[in-house]
Amino acid sequence: xxxxxxxxxxxxxxGKQGRxxxxxxxxxxxxxxxxxxxxxxAQEAExxxxxxxxxxxxxxxxxxxxxxxxxxxxxxxxQLLRPTSTEAALKMVPGxxxxxEEESGIVANIGLRGLSAADYKLLILEDGVPVAxxxxxxxxxxxxxxxxxxxxxEVLKGAASLRYGPNTIGGVINYKTKQxxxxxxxxxxxxxxxxREAMLEAGGRANSGNAVGGINIVTAKxxxxxNKGYQMNDVMLKGGMALTDKQWLGVKxxxxxNDANIxxxxxxxxxxxxxxxxxxxxxxxxxxxxxxxxxxxxWDISSDVKLNTLVYWSGMNRDYWRFDTVSGNERVxxxxxxxxxxxxxxxxxxxxxxxxxxxxNHNSFGIENQMELGLRLSDESMDDxxxxxxxxxxxxxxxxxxxILQTASGAALFAxxxxxxxxxxxxxxxxxxxxxxxxxxxxxxxxxNGATSNSxxxxxxxxxxxxxxxAQLYGGLYKAFAPAQNADAISGGTDQRLDAERSINxxxxxxxxxxxxxxxxxxxxxxxxxxxVQSNSGGFVRANGGKTIHKGIEAAFGADxxxxxxxxxxxxxxxxxxxxxxxxxxxxxxxxxxxxxxMILGYxxxxxxxxxxxxxxGTQFTDQGNTIALTESATGFFTGKLDAYTLxxxxxxxxVDKNLSLFASVKNLTDEHYIASLRQGIYAGVSRxxxxxxxxKF
Numbered sequence: 001x002x003x004x005x006x007x008x009x010x011x012x013x014x015g016k017q018g019r020x021x022x023x024x025x026x027x028x029x030x031x032x033x034x035x036x037x038x039x040x041x042a043q044e045a046e047x048x049x050x051x052x053x054x055x056x057x058x059x060x061x062x063x064x065x066x067x068x069x070x071x072x073x074x075x076x077x078x079q080l081l082r083p084t085s086t087e088a089a090l091k092m093v094p095g096x097x098x099x100x101e102e103e104s105g106i107v108a109n110i111g112l113r114g115l116s117a118a119d120y121k122l123l124i125l126e127d128g129v130p131v132a133x134x135x136x137x138x139x140x141x142x143x144x145x146x147x148x149x150x151x152x153x154e155v156l157k158g159a160a161s162l163r164y165g166p167n168t169i170g171g172v173i174n175y176k177t178k179q180x181x182x183x184x185x186x187x188x189x190x191x192x193x194x195x196r197e198a199m200l201e202a203g204g205r206a207n208s209g210n211a212v213g214g215i216n217i218v219t220a221k222x223x224x225x226x227n228k229g230y231q232m233n234d235v236m237l238k239g240g241m242a243l244t245d246k247q248w249l250g251v252k253x254x255x256x257x258n259d260a261n262i263x264x265x266x267x268x269x270x271x272x273x274x275x276x277x278x279x280x281x282x283x284x285x286x287x288x289x290x291x292x293x294x295x296x297x298x299w300d301i302s303s304d305v306k307l308n309t310l311v312y313w314s315g316m317n318r319d320y321w322r323f324d325t326v327s328g329n330e331r332v333x334x335x336x337x338x339x340x341x342x343x344x345x346x347x348x349x350x351x352x353x354x355x356x357x358x359x360x361n362h363n364s365f366g367i368e369n370q371m372e373l374g375l376r377l378s379d380e381s382m383d384d385x386x387x388x389x390x391x392x393x394x395x396x397x398x399x400x401x402x403x404i405l406q407t408a409s410g411a412a413l414f415a416x417x418x419x420x421x422x423x424x425x426x427x428x429x430x431x432x433x434x435x436x437x438x439x440x441x442x443x444x445x446x447x448x449n450g451a452t453s454n455s456x457x458x459x460x461x462x463x464x465x466x467x468x469x470x471a472q473l474y475g476g477l478y479k480a481f482a483p484a485q486n487a488d489a490i491s492g493g494t495d496q497r498l499d500a501e502r503s504i505n506x507x508x509x510x511x512x513x514x515x516x517x518x519x520x521x522x523x524x525x526x527x528x529x530x531x532x533v534q535s536n537s538g539g540f541v542r543a544n545g546g547k548t549i550h551k552g553i554e555a556a557f558g559a560d561x562x563x564x565x566x567x568x569x570x571x572x573x574x575x576x577x578x579x580x581x582x583x584x585x586x587x588x589x590x591x592x593x594x595x596x597x598x599m600i601l602g603y604x605x606x607x608x609x610x611x612x613x614x615x616x617x618g619t620q621f622t623d624q625g626n627t628i629a630l631t632e633s634a635t636g637f638f639t640g641k642l643d644a645y646t647l648x649x650x651x652x653x654x655x656v657d658k659n660l661s662l663f664a665s666v667k668n669l670t671d672e673h674y675i676a677s678l679r680q681g682i683y684a685g686v687s688r689x690x691x692x693x694x695x696x697k698f
Contacts (some may be wrong), residue, residue, distance in 0.1 A: 003537040019262040050250035053128025055154040055174035067462025068158020094554035094570035100676040108144040112170035114550035114577030117591040122170035133349035136408030159462035159476030180214025184381035189693035194223035213239030227279040230260035250296040266681025279457035290316040304361040319346040340391040374414035403443040410436035475508035477580040504526040512533040526550040546582030562603035584624040593618035607655040645674035
């Protein structure tokens with residue numbers, strides 16, 4: 001992006017941006033109200049799902065073919081738990097740890113199986129499409145999809161995650177968006193911290209049943225916990241049609257804007273202990289805008305051959321404006337002391353790709369086989385601009401400090417074959433090959449220009465064994481890989497000489513269910529030859545951490561009882577997540593609690609649904625040195641061991657009739673006061689908060 005274009009963009013005032021967001025969202029809503037009645041179709045038309053790439057599949061039979069741990073947060077789970085963000089919903093998945101920053105989960109901080117929640121070592125998809133700004137460029141945590149448009153969430157771990165990539169060391173998360181439904185529904189919520197939300201859902205299908213479409217619009221505004229306010233607008237248009245009796249085309253467009261008054265700065269110690277509620281960085285803003293468009297084509301070539309082709313694009317702007325503290329006098333009266341210089345770390349991303357998957361059922365070797373072949377081509381870029389402005393004109397650039405273009409292109413091939421050796425035993429070998437090229441062009445200092453390319457071959461094998469009607473064993477091993485991102489490899493104009501991350505992953509488990517009970521138990525190990533981590537100072541620079549080992553077990557279980565009661569839970573126990581070499585040999589990896597437990601007591605009876613949720617998170621280290629006491633570095637970064645904490649949520653809903661429903665939630669019911677994470681200060685956990693809402697469907 002040219003510098004002139006950039007300056008014209010950042011000169012927009014925040015207030016003007018907010019008004020534009022509201023007007024744009026309102027126009028979408030008005031249009032939808034006119035369009036929806038035209039889409040609503042005859043009820044007898046057969047409903048067809050829009051084509052998409054599923055990580056798990058549509059039914060339990062597909063799940064049982066996967067030689068690895070699988071977890072699905074269903075539509076019913078989301079209705080029962082009423083999560084405020086996708087991160088809150090993921091807490092119900094064993095193996096996952098969240099590093100909270102603020103209540104709506106604007107940025108993603110997700111750890112899995114002893115991988116630090118401060119890093120990003122898993123692949124996140126939405127309807128099979130990568131949601132991160134880039135796989136090779138930029139920071140993957142900058143965009144986190146909104147929970148309001150999600151229907152369910154799939155989480156895949158183990159050798160089966162080789163089908164996707166790159167960055168599948170921990171596994172794959174796939175958010176599945178809502179399918180269009182006939183009619184119009186309006187939802188409104190209000191809550192603590194001045195929270196206000198309105199959502200419009202409208203959709204329908206043609207009389208023939210051969211076309212379907214819908215729209216989902218969400219606008220939300222909040223003063224925010226600790227006055228970290230935000231204004232968010234999210235729009236999703238989704239539709240499709242049958243091209244022939246064997247071909248179906250789906251199209252999805254999304255638009256997202258969020259102006260958030262958040263920062264890397266947290267509370268200082270004394271104010272945290274006093275439960276201070278002010279914003280420690282009141283003038284810092286994290287401004288996000290993202291558009292995406294994808295086209296999904298499914299072709300049932302025959303009863304045994306199916307081809308899915310996905311073409312996708314996303315464009316994103318992330319402007320981060322932060323004020324400097326006064327050098328040598330960073331604190332005044334126990335608070336951060338800011339000067340009048342604001343720095344803009346402003347980035348724009350462009351990402352596009354094609355993902356084609358051919359599935360073939362065949363009877364080679366006299367047994368049933370399911371083969372899958374995949375091809376992915378991708379191209380991405382990031383414009384990284386570091387600028388300064390003044391307090392009097394906080395969006396007007398006075399000086400450009402950094403102007404870097406980073407690009408990456410990649411190609412991947414994947415192949416696997418599931419050999420159903422008997423009705424009980426199946427073996428699934430597979431291999432993934434990644435080839436990519438990364439380039440950096442520094443417009444201010446050509447000495448930093450460079451390019452690198454690499455090829456990786458990642459084999460794996462998994463197996464399933466049905467030992468009884470209600471018990472299946474599964475296991476596998478595979479090589480996992482993640483490249484060093486451009487932005488990490490060259491930071492501050494310095495080549496950090498980061499190695500790629502490679503690990504050998506193992507897992508073995510059992511799962512099963514009957515009418516009233518369900519369970520899954522998995523033992524796992526990940527053996528890294530090198531893991532890239534944040535520098536020990538807690539800063540923004542990345543470093544080679546050396547060899548690490550991650551060992552543990554994860555379990556999920558559930559039971560239904562008489563009277564509409566149910567009990568579900570999950571446990572993650574990771575006795576080892578430590579460095580085996582280098583400066584920190586023997587120390588534990590950051591943000592990897594040894595124990596995490598979640599329990600859900602549910603109740604469903606007639607029109608009433610309710611859940612009581614308890615979540616325990618064990619102690620965690622926040623730096624590779626495993627500092628115990630709460631400590632501040634010379635540069636203002638905090639480290640220290642975080643105490644364990646337990647949160648309790650209460651959720652309830654009541655269906656008045658087929659059109660009207662009411663719901664309410666109390667999060668952090670006991671008002672637990674805890675440190676959620678550390679950075680430049682203390683991120684306090686969100687205090688007790690309430691939410692109530694109403695939904696009416698026409």
